[in-house]
Amino acid sequence: MGTVVTIDLYTGPNLAAAEAAGVRRELARASxxxxxxxxxxxxxxxxxxxxxxxxxxxxxxQAPAQVAGVLERCAAARELSRGWFDPxxxxxxxxxxxxxxxxxxxxxxxxxxxxxxxxxxxxxxxxIASFGVxxxxxxxxxxxxxxxxxxxxxxxxxxxxxxQAIATSGTxxxxxxxxxxxxxxxxxxxxxxxxxGPDLGLADALATAVAVAGETGLAFIEPIHGYEALIIGFDxxxxxxxxxxxxxx
Amino acid sequence: MRRAPIVIGATILGLAGVLAFHxxxxxxxxxxxxxxxxxxxxxxxxxxxxxxxxISASPAPGKTGQPAGDTTRSATGPGVNYSYGVMSVKVxxxxxxxxxxxxxxxxDGGNLRxxxxxxxxxxxxxxxxxxAQSANIQGVSGASxxxxxxxxxxxxxxxxxxxx
Numbered sequence: 002m003g004t005v006v007t008i009d010l011y012t013g014p015n016l017a018a019a020e021a022a023g024v025r026r027e028l029a030r031a032s033x034x035x036x037x038x039x040x041x042x043x044x045x046x047x048x049x050x051x052x053x054x055x056x057x058x059x060x061x062x063q064a065p066a067q068v069a070g071v072l073e074r075c076a077a078a079r080e081l082s083r084g085w086f087d088p089x090x091x092x093x094x095x096x097x098x099x100x101x102x103x104x105x106x107x108x109x110x111x112x113x114x115x116x117x118x119x120x121x122x123x124x125x126x127x128x129i130a131s132f133g134v135x136x137x138x139x140x141x142x143x144x145x146x147x148x149x150x151x152x153x154x155x156x157x158x159x160x161x162x163x164x165q166a167i168a169t170s171g172t173x174x175x176x177x178x179x180x181x182x183x184x185x186x187x188x189x190x191x192x193x194x195x196x197x198g199p200d201l202g203l204a205d206a207l208a209t210a211v212a213v214a215g216e217t218g219l220a221f222i223e224p225i226h227g228y229e230a231l232i233i234g235f236d237x238x239x240x241x242x243x244x245x246x247x248x249x250x
Numbered sequence: 251m252r253r254a255p256i257v258i259g260a261t262i263l264g265l266a267g268v269l270a271f272h273x274x275x276x277x278x279x280x281x282x283x284x285x286x287x288x289x290x291x292x293x294x295x296x297x298x299x300x301x302x303x304x305i306s307a308s309p310a311p312g313k314t315g316q317p318a319g320d321t322t323r324s325a326t327g328p329g330v331n332y333s334y335g336v337m338s339v340k341v342x343x344x345x346x347x348x349x350x351x352x353x354x355x356x357x358d359g360g361n362l363r364x365x366x367x368x369x370x371x372x373x374x375x376x377x378x379x380x381x382a383q384s385a386n387i388q389g390v391s392g393a394s395x396x397x398x399x400x401x402x403x404x405x406x407x408x409x410x411x412x413x414x
Contacts, residue, residue, distance in 0.1 A: 009388065122388055127391050128391070129391055131389075135388050141389070142387045143389045143390065143391050144387045144391070145390070146390055146391065157387060158391070167391045171392055
């Protein structure tokens with residue numbers, strides 16, 4: 002799959018050797034979690050359990066337990082997004098990729114429990130899960146890439162409180178196939194859609210849904226407690242749900 | 251004044267693990283985390299070719315008696331196919347800090363369209379490191395322009411610099 006993941010850990014100064022060793026172990030654990038998720042869910046590897054499931058070679062019951070759990074959550078995301086996120090409408094068989102990237106990153110973040118880590122951010126190719134703060138009194142600030150000019154930032158969001166995950170989906174991402182579940186064909190009504198909330202897996206699925214649905218996607222995000230969305234149109238216009246966490250200027 | 255936290259960053263490319271520091275820790279130096287798994291071939295569509303990474307080194311200017319980690323070193327990864335030809339990724343590091351990631355070489359057979367690749371192929375590490383330093387942000391959401399070939403060449407360059 003080749004997803005580039007970066008993990009930033011923020012600790013105080015004067016880390017004892019034992020603490021540093023513990024952090025190294027947790028980093029290795031987080032790497033293993035990401036690797037394991039890739040091995041199970043990669044649709045690029047023909048022998049992965051999900052690839053074999055898609056090909057009809059195995060059933061869900063025969064796949065690793067995580068597959069059933071992920072598909073259950075995908076079903077919930079499909080409900081919440083009113084069908085705009087639908088892994089079962091993807092060509093080639095059920096494809097939970099739009100949920101899995103965020104889910105895996107959120108799991109990897111959970112590997113960091115050492116008290117010396119006061120802030121952490123896992124960034125899986127633009128899907129970000131975080132906890133804590135980078136410095137006392139300063140919440141995490143995340144730039145949202147401008148789809149029209151990728152070296153520029155369109156907006157800056159603040160990740161704080163219960164809103165510590167953000168996912169962005171857009172047609173400008175390489176290899177990102179946004180399929181409209183209703184037509185079965187590639188489609189996107191906005192250049193980019195960002196969703197914030199407590200869980201990156203769900204944010205990832207909802208961002209995928211909103212990128213396809215466009216402005217009407219804001220309507221199914223509003224009632225979802227804790228989740229907010231921002232869309233950037235092909236004309237550069239921004240629209241957002243009421244409480245999208247823009248960073249204060 | 252921005253207090254410099256101790257930041258440990260890890261880059262995981264596919265199944266291979268690479269440890270890269272975003273900010274050099276004041277009292278701590280961590281050895282690289284071993285690769286999380288075997289390196290795999292990138293997904294279909296690219297076929298890496300060309301020579302292994304070359305390293306050039308230059309000492310940090312104006313300083314004497316610096317620890318070895320302050321030497322600025324660069325490496326170029328193997329050439330990989332992309333849409334219009336062959337490109338390679340160049341990485342510049344100082345100690346355990348990645349300073350810059352960019353296009354090392356580009357051979358597009360004279361195809362004019364590929365001149366825009368510099369805008370399109372945004373190296374994600376450069377994007378994060380440089381923009382984060384300028385806009386007081388800790389990450390960027392969206393804009394994942396990394397092609398599989400780019401990752402492979404980047405991996406080769408980092409490997410040549412001992413980041414694995």
